[in-house]
Amino acid sequence: MPAIASAFNRPWRTLWLGAMAIALLSTACSQAPTSVRTVPIQQSWELQLGSTVGKHRIAGGLGDISIEMKGDRVYIPFDGEVQANNVAGCYIYSTPDVPAYIFRLCGLKSGKTGRVRSGDTLGTADYLHFAALRRQPEGTWALVEPSKEMLERMISK
Amino acid sequence: MKRHSLERPTLNPLMVGGLVVAMVGLLVDLRGMVSPTTAGGHHEACQGTVNSQVTLSREQLAQLLTVPERDSRDRVSQIAGAPYCQLQNIQVRAGVAAERQVYPLAFDPQTRLVILYEGNEYAGYRFSFQ
Structure with missing residues (x-):
């Protein structure tokens, strides 16, 4: 105990507490934009994305467009943010340049989260399950049919 | 008391380990903070006429x-x-x-x-x- 008391004298204690405070603060700040995002979907179906049939997980549901990517890259069309979705293996991409919409991408082998820039690679996929969601007045998100233009922006640079 | 204050501080291994972990965590976060991906984005370019006097109150x-x-x-x-x-x-x-x-x-x-x-x-x- 005397050794600890001796070691924990004023300069060391100050350095220690300062380092801990900065580390905790910076960790908290850096985690904020990459938190898991739960998206309340307006439509409700019995077979939901992420639920299981038998022993198998549903990888895409009504409202998803599935694209055979064969390992190709998925790109970010506009500066924005990518968050992990509460549905395992899915990501939510949103951008200030396209208000009222968010996009759900499932099937990526590895996803990038946080702030992203136009042209960034989000990840690669064998099959990409893509959904466009439009914000509703009551705060839910409605699955809508995405345009071919939006899909092309996501899969080609 | 006076002799005690003159002693060289003895470092507790647990405390030093914690300090190293904290510093590594800090460096990792600093690396993220200076990364261009976390800096502010750029605005998409305007098309056509720009009304430079327009602002929103x-x-x-x-x-x-x-x-x-x-x-x-x-x-x-x-x-x-x-x-x-x-x-x-x-x-x-x-x-x-x-x-x-x-x-x-x-x-x-x-x-x-x-x-x-x-x-x-x-x-x-x-x-x-x-």
């Missing part, structure tokens, strides 16, 4: 935020007036052209409000930070 913004999605485009236009500029038209939803209008904030010119219309319907807004 606090009062206009407060009124706009009360307009629900899917309300009429006219209602939003009456509050916001003519836009600073338009962004390139896009199609997000199949078969529906989306028009995007930009309004810099009078009290924070680096931030702009982007409003999206689909036909005569107001779809929503987002703030774009530089």
